Amino acid sequence: MVYGQEISFDTQGFSDIKDITDGVNGVIGASKMNQGIACISVIGSTASVSTMEFEPALSKDIQDQLEEFVPKKKITRHSKTWGDDNGFSHIRATLMGPGIAMPFKDSQLILGTWQQVVVIDHDNRPRNRKVYVQLLGE
Amino acid sequence: MVYGQEISFDTQGFSDIKDITDGVNGVIGASKMNQGIACISVIGSTASVSTMEFEPALSKDIQDQLEEFVPKKKITRHSKTWGDDNGFSHIRATLMGPGIAMPFKDSQLILGTWQQVVVIDHDNRPRNRKVYVQLLGE
Amino acid sequence: MVYGQEISFDTQGFSDIKDITDGVNGVIGASKMNQGIACISVIGSTASVSTMEFEPALSKDIQDQLEEFVPKKKITRHSKTWGDDNGFSHIRATLMGPGIAMPFKDSQLILGTWQQVVVIDHDNRPRNRKVYVQLLGE
Numbered sequence: 001m002v003y004g005q006e007i008s009f010d011t012q013g014f015s016d017i018k019d020i021t022d023g024v025n026g027v028i029g030a031s032k033m034n035q036g037i038a039c040i041s042v043i044g045s046t047a048s049v050s051t052m053e054f055e056p057a058l059s060k061d062i063q064d065q066l067e068e069f070v071p072k073k074k075i076t077r078h079s080k081t082w083g084d085d086n087g088f089s090h091i092r093a094t095l096m097g098p099g100i101a102m103p104f105k106d107s108q109l110i111l112g113t114w115q116q117v118v119v120i121d122h123d124n125r126p127r128n129r130k131v132y133v134q135l136l137g138e
Numbered sequence: 139m140v141y142g143q144e145i146s147f148d149t150q151g152f153s154d155i156k157d158i159t160d161g162v163n164g165v166i167g168a169s170k171m172n173q174g175i176a177c178i179s180v181i182g183s184t185a186s187v188s189t190m191e192f193e194p195a196l197s198k199d200i201q202d203q204l205e206e207f208v209p210k211k212k213i214t215r216h217s218k219t220w221g222d223d224n225g226f227s228h229i230r231a232t233l234m235g236p237g238i239a240m241p242f243k244d245s246q247l248i249l250g251t252w253q254q255v256v257v258i259d260h261d262n263r264p265r266n267r268k269v270y271v272q273l274l275g276e
Numbered sequence: 277m278v279y280g281q282e283i284s285f286d287t288q289g290f291s292d293i294k295d296i297t298d299g300v301n302g303v304i305g306a307s308k309m310n311q312g313i314a315c316i317s318v319i320g321s322t323a324s325v326s327t328m329e330f331e332p333a334l335s336k337d338i339q340d341q342l343e344e345f346v347p348k349k350k351i352t353r354h355s356k357t358w359g360d361d362n363g364f365s366h367i368r369a370t371l372m373g374p375g376i377a378m379p380f381k382d383s384q385l386i387l388g389t390w391q392q393v394v395v396i397d398h399d400n401r402p403r404n405r406k407v408y409v410q411l412l413g414e
Contacts, residue, residue, distance in 0.1 A: 002311050002414050004379060035140050037177045037239070037274055039313045039377045044388035045329045052232040053183045057215035058225070065208065065229050070341065077333035087334070091341050094328040098391070101177045101239040101313070101377040103272030105142060110270045112182035115236070132386045134379030136274050136313055136412050138140050173278050175315045175377070175410055190370040191321045195353035196363070203346065203367050239315045239377040241280060241410030248408045250320035253374070274412050276278050 003031035004134040006043075011121035011129050014072065015063045015092065019054045020131060021109065021116045027133045028107050036137015038109060041099030043130045046089040046123040048096035054116040062120070066092055072124065089122035096120070104137070141169035142272040144181075149259035149267050152210065153201045153230065157192040158269060159247065159254045165271045166245050174275015176247060179237030181268045184227040184261040186234035192254040200258070204230055210262065227260035234258070242275070279307035280410040282319075287397035287405050290348065291339045291368065295330045296407060297385065297392045303409045304383050312413015314385060317375030319406045322365040322399040324372035330392040338396070342368055348400065365398035372396070380413070 007023040024038055040049050052058060069092075076087025102117065103110045109117065121129050145161040162176055178187050190196060207230075214225025240255065241248045247255065259267050283299040300314055316325050328334060345368075352363025378393065379386045385393065397405050 004311060004381060035142060035272075037175065037272055037313065037377075039239075039379050041377075041379055041386065043386065043391070045327055045391040050232045051183055051236040053216075053228060055216070055219070057219040058228055061214045061216050061225055061229055062232055065233070069207075069345075076337045078329075078331070078337050081331070081333040087337055090329060090334055091337055094326045094338055094394075095341070095372060096233060097235060097373060097376060098327040099376060099378065100235060100237060101175075101179075101315075102237065103142060103177050103179055103270050105272075110179065110181065110272075115181070115183040118232075132379050134311075134313055134381075134386075173280060173410075175313065175412055177377075188370045189321060189374040191354075191366060193354070193357070195357040196366055199352045199354050199363055200367055200370055203371070207345075234371060235373060238373060238375060239313075239317075240375065241315050241317055241408050243280060243410075248317065248319065248410075253319070253321040256370075 001138055002136055006130050006132050008128055008130045011127055013121055013123040013125045015066050016121050017059045018119050019116045020119055024117055024133055025108055028104050031135050033135055033137040034107055035105045036135055038102045038104050039134040041132050046093045047119055047121045048093050049099045049119055051115050051117055053114040086124040089124055092122040139276055140274055144268050144270050146266055146268045149265055151259055151261040151263045153204050154259050155197045156257050157254045158257055162255055162271055163246055166242050169273050171273055171275040172245055173243045174273055176240050176242050177272040179270050184231045185257055185259045186231050187237045187257055189253050189255055191252040224262040227262055230260040277414055278412055282406050282408050284404055284406045287403055289397055289399040289401045291342050292397050293335045294395050295392045296395055300393055300409055301384055304380050307411050309411055309413040310383055311381045312411055314378045314380050315410040317408050322369045323395055323397045324369050325375045325395055327391050327393055329390040362400040365400055368398040
């Protein structure tokens, strides 16, 4: 069985981190499936999906780390070519990847106690961000 | 068809790398499936799954690289807030991601000759680590 | 339903980036499936799969970034042990991961307007690279 649904939400950009665990579990609930794989994929080339202990101090640590690795002031060929100044966002997104696949069972994602599914929006402006959740299972 | 099973094993932490290829192929064997997708996902927010040529020199190279990028002595807000001193582990895990999806055929993962599936446990202490393997296929 | 097919193509190595979006959509077309999950996985331990806005300036930015993080001249234990001088390729590949899972619908990958699926071949020589695309869906 296949069941797919888009989730959308607002972000501030600049690697703003949003917890989408409840959103994904909501899609699993709507599908009436018990177990399977959830493919969670960002639409667009400037955001990433991962998991973390979602708490404000760690969110800031991760943002600082990304800023250390690929600063938002970084001069890129992409920004010079297209004039949209978000070359750093693209680099961060491609290196982290656009999505993850997670198992679910008993109609819930299989996660640790302090583990949430997050979207990190690296773009250089506030956006309405869309994530597609595709479920396969039974 | 869906088949899921937990694999567990001991690690030393600090980005200790364990080869779980035989463990995952064992789950495929137990499922009696021939082909499909294996979703391999760490339970917890301080470990990662990837593939590599599993040999000791490269394991040490990867650990050195992670230490260069996010040193274990790194002062993080997360460690200061929670006092558990493993902020670096969380950052490494979120940037690398919690799991991978791999195809299987003829009841085996599709891998290169020198390619193994590994778990990298970034936590700051020895742990018993759990990985959930969810198979979909036929 | 399960449908799998190998895609192969030539690369120049050194994190050469190839757009495989049409190749993956071609496999979906051949499968006659309408919706599901595509598991896109590199065979071998020195290449990665991700998504990006595929244009030459950004490709060069990403290559520069990888060179900054893990230079091709980096002295590694792996290269000293095996004499094949591609330790940097292995490190880049393991940190980025070997593959991605993407949703598809209406017989097409669900992607943003400026988002393509790419293989980044980190090896230190031109290669014929193989990617396995495993589809599950209906």
